[in-house]
Amino acid sequence: xxxxxxxxxxxxxxxxxxxxxxxxxxxxxxxxxxxxxxxxxxxxxxxxxxxxxxxxxxxxxxxxxxxxxxxxxxxxxxxxxxxxxxxxxxxxxxxxxxxxxxxxxxxxxxxxxxxxxxxxxxxxxxxxx
Numbered sequence: 812x813x814x815x816x817x818x819x820x821x822x823x824x825x826x827x828x829x830x831x832x833x834x835x836x837x838x839x840x841x842x843x844x845x846x847x848x849x850x851x852x853x854x855x856x857x858x859x860x861x862x863x864x865x866x867x868x869x870x871x872x873x874x875x876x877x878x879x880x881x882x883x884x885x886x887x888x889x890x891x892x893x894x895x896x897x898x899x900x901x902x903x904x905x906x907x908x909x910x911x912x913x914x915x916x917x918x919x920x921x922x923x924x925x926x927x928x929x930x931x932x933x934x935x936x937x938x939x940x
Contacts, residue, residue, distance in 0.1 A: 858890070858891055859891065860891065860892065861891070861892045861893070861894060862883075862887065862891060862892070862893045862894070863893075863894045863895075863896075864893065864894070864895045864896070865896050866896055866897065866898065867895050867896065867897040867899070867907065868897045868898060868899035868903065868904065868907035869898065871906065871907055871908075871909060872907060872908055872909060873909075874909055874910070877908040877909055877910060877913050878913070880908075880917065881908075881913050881916060881917055884917050884920050884921060885916075885920060888920045888923075889924070893921065895921065898934075901918055901922070901927075904917070904918060
């Protein structure tokens, strides 16, 4: 299991957040290109001080979800902290994202200002079985 923590500048407060209650990120399709609408995209970057992504890679991401995660990481780069837990090593993220190029770009951003903790040993929840 690995644990990644990326620390960046504190995000600016959003005017549409009141008392810590913010709208979740919306997704919307773009139109106007030949071949139909483009894949989904985030309409604004989520800006909590710390974004936690737990168990990334437990299941492989669908192509559309991988593109949304790529957008999320790219928009948070040097704007907010992320904590990512994964049972997969970073060398296996190409399989998680279904695309080596997207995995390499995400890892480039995530690992730039990060601390990586690798925890080896038996998985706690599996010890009980």
